[in-house]
Amino acid sequence: MASSAAARIFAIVLLAGLALVPALAAWLDQPFWVTLFTRILIFALAAMGLNLVLGFGAMVSFGHAMYLGIGAYAVGILSYHGVDNGVVQLGVALVVGALVALGVGAICLRTSGMAFIMITLAFAQMLFFLAVSLREYGGDDGMQLKGRSLLGPLDLNNPTLLYYLAYALLLAVLFGFWRLVHARFGMVLRGCRSNERRMASMGFATFRYKLSAYVISALVCVLAGMLMANLTRFVAPSYMAWTVSGELIVMIVLGGLGTLIGPIAGATALLLVEEALSSLKLGVPWLDNLINQHWLALIGIFIVLVVLVLKQGIYGWLVAKKP
Amino acid sequence: MNHLEITGLVKRFGGLLATDHVDLALARGEIHAVIGPNGAGKTTLINQLSGEILPDEGRIVFDGHDLTHEPPFRRAMAGLGRSFQITSVFNDFTVLQNVALAVQAHAGHSFRFWRPASGERTLTEPARAALAQVGLLERAHTPVAVLAHGERRQLEIAMVLATGAKCLLLDEPMAGMSPTESEAVVALLRKLKGEHTILLVEHDMDAVFALADRVTVLVYGRPIASGTPEQIRNHPEVREAYLGEEAH
Numbered sequence: 001m002a003s004s005a006a007a008r009i010f011a012i013v014l015l016a017g018l019a020l021v022p023a024l025a026a027w028l029d030q031p032f033w034v035t036l037f038t039r040i041l042i043f044a045l046a047a048m049g050l051n052l053v054l055g056f057g058a059m060v061s062f063g064h065a066m067y068l069g070i071g072a073y074a075v076g077i078l079s080y081h082g083v084d085n086g087v088v089q090l091g092v093a094l095v096v097g098a099l100v101a102l103g104v105g106a107i108c109l110r111t112s113g114m115a116f117i118m119i120t121l122a123f124a125q126m127l128f129f130l131a132v133s134l135r136e137y138g139g140d141d142g143m144q145l146k147g148r149s150l151l152g153p154l155d156l157n158n159p160t161l162l163y164y165l166a167y168a169l170l171l172a173v174l175f176g177f178w179r180l181v182h183a184r185f186g187m188v189l190r191g192c193r194s195n196e197r198r199m200a201s202m203g204f205a206t207f208r209y210k211l212s213a214y215v216i217s218a219l220v221c222v223l224a225g226m227l228m229a230n231l232t233r234f235v236a237p238s239y240m241a242w243t244v245s246g247e248l249i250v251m252i253v254l255g256g257l258g259t260l261i262g263p264i265a266g267a268t269a270l271l272l273v274e275e276a277l278s279s280l281k282l283g284v285p286w287l288d289n290l291i292n293q294h295w296l297a298l299i300g301i302f303i304v305l306v307v308l309v310l311k312q313g314i315y316g317w318l319v320a321k322k323p
Numbered sequence: 324m325n326h327l328e329i330t331g332l333v334k335r336f337g338g339l340l341a342t343d344h345v346d347l348a349l350a351r352g353e354i355h356a357v358i359g360p361n362g363a364g365k366t367t368l369i370n371q372l373s374g375e376i377l378p379d380e381g382r383i384v385f386d387g388h389d390l391t392h393e394p395p396f397r398r399a400m401a402g403l404g405r406s407f408q409i410t411s412v413f414n415d416f417t418v419l420q421n422v423a424l425a426v427q428a429h430a431g432h433s434f435r436f437w438r439p440a441s442g443e444r445t446l447t448e449p450a451r452a453a454l455a456q457v458g459l460l461e462r463a464h465t466p467v468a469v470l471a472h473g474e475r476r477q478l479e480i481a482m483v484l485a486t487g488a489k490c491l492l493l494d495e496p497m498a499g500m501s502p503t504e505s506e507a508v509v510a511l512l513r514k515l516k517g518e519h520t521i522l523l524v525e526h527d528m529d530a531v532f533a534l535a536d537r538v539t540v541l542v543y544g545r546p547i548a549s550g551t552p553e554q555i556r557n558h559p560e561v562r563e564a565y566l567g568e569e570a571h
Binding site for chain 1: 373375394395396399400404405407411412413414415416420423424425427428429433434435436437438439440441443482486
């Protein structure tokens with residue numbers, strides 16, 4: 001993936017900008033920004049996870065919100081039973097997430113195309129209703145966490161620290177994926193995206209590589225889910241609603257399908273526009289009302305415009321641009 | 324023992340008998356050409372040998388192993404490589420990456436997540452050798468998407484060679500090539516002969532008669548004649564069914 005200078009500059013500015021958010025928020029006395037941007041980082045992390053299968057493997061999973069849910073509920077349920085140790089929570093979440101992803105992936109990957117989209121959605125809906133049925137843990141309404149995960153000296157009640165934890169994880173996964181997509185594993189994954197038939201005829205057992213990518217991708221979303229529970233101190237079935245799976249896909253397409261930075265750009269753009277539109281105050285009451293109430297429709301227009309004009313998404317467009 | 328042996332192969336698509344009790348035996352190191360008019364079931368035959376479609380009846384034995392029910396990747400791992408009639412390459416990659424990926428398929432597992440594949444000389448060196456064989460080395464770093472048609476066909480062959488397959492199933496390797504490019508492929512196949520067993524499906528009769536040790540004529544899925552190029556050339560039924568048609 002040769003990227004243009006513009007794409008590189010964009011990536012550096014985006015990542016450096018995200019690193020400076022807490023400082024800017026403190027300087028401008030806007031503590032809310034830290035929460036907003038932690039949310040952005042978490043969704044960027046989840047979108048990046050999904051992009052591994054969707055963008056690099058052409059497996060359109062419409063059910064990745066379920067892994068956000070598994071991460072969040074692992075924190076929620078363990079904390080409910082008094083297990084606050086973050087490392088234990090992490091271990092349990094990753095093991096449960098990996099087992100679910102192995103099972104779900106092994107079944108879903110027997111299909112492709114539209115069938116794959118629908119079957120991943122079906123599994124996510126099953127997990128959604130399972131969470132709804134957990135009355136002990138708040139059922140439909142979800143439940144408040146007694147406290148955030150305990151991570152040794154790291155106090156996650158400090159919003160800045162939580163922000164930088166999410167940021168560090170994002171960078172780590174970004175770096176890991178950068179290595180991965182150019183290593184043998186990534187070549188196989190991208191080969192399957194381009195021409196799976198040829199891959200098999202050359203001797204690749206494509207299924208096991210696709211399944212592994214699916215599990216890795218799911219685990220990144222599990223991580224994002226754990227962060228989400230810690231950010232909101234709340235877990236609910238709505239975390240794994242099908243609309244969340246859809247939003248993750250929108251973020252990827254908006255930022256640039258099959259690019260490393262795309263999902264980060266897409267998550268940032270979508271959530272910022274969402275925030276801006278839903279709380280816009282222009283000083284013209286009727287217009288403000290209209291926008292604040294119908295911001296979802298405006299977001300739709302925004303997405304359509306980006307996809308029509310830039311085609312490969314914000315970052316994808318920069319990458320494809322001739323230097 | 325024959326290198327590749329096909330006995331009683333039958334494939335039906337609904338009422339159509341696409342492969343009608345085909346027996347073929349390829350001795351090690353020979354080039355066996357399969358010719359026949361369009362729709363004779365030549366590609367269907369190759370698809371069954373490579374495992375993309377499964378036959379309804381019959382057996383495929385390669386190197387003494389029954390591969391009849393094995394999936395495509397196992398056959399490829401066993402040393403049965405195929406090329407495609409319609410160029411089937413990786414359009415997102417460069418020429419070298421395409422061929423290196425073919426090498427990678429036979430260079431241990433690919434659960435390697437860290438080291439850039441483009442820096443692995445164990446992958447790129449054999450890939451460059453395969454490219455040199457088909458005369459495409461100069462284009463190694465060109466994105467496949469911008470290659471000319473003839474070059475894409477050369478790449479198609481380089482990728483089969485790079486898998487290290489001992490038996491090649493070549494589905495019209497010269498289709499759409501310029502005369503010069505075809506000549507180069509004929510020269511290449513002549514060099515490969517002996518070391519590789521080759522099943523060659525080809526419409527270019529000059530190439531077939533120049534290269535093949537044996538020729539089988541397929542009409543409506545059924546082999547109507549099999550023999551040396553000389554025998555086939557003089558076979559009355561073949562002349563009528565096929566070569567006569569070509570002559571005008």
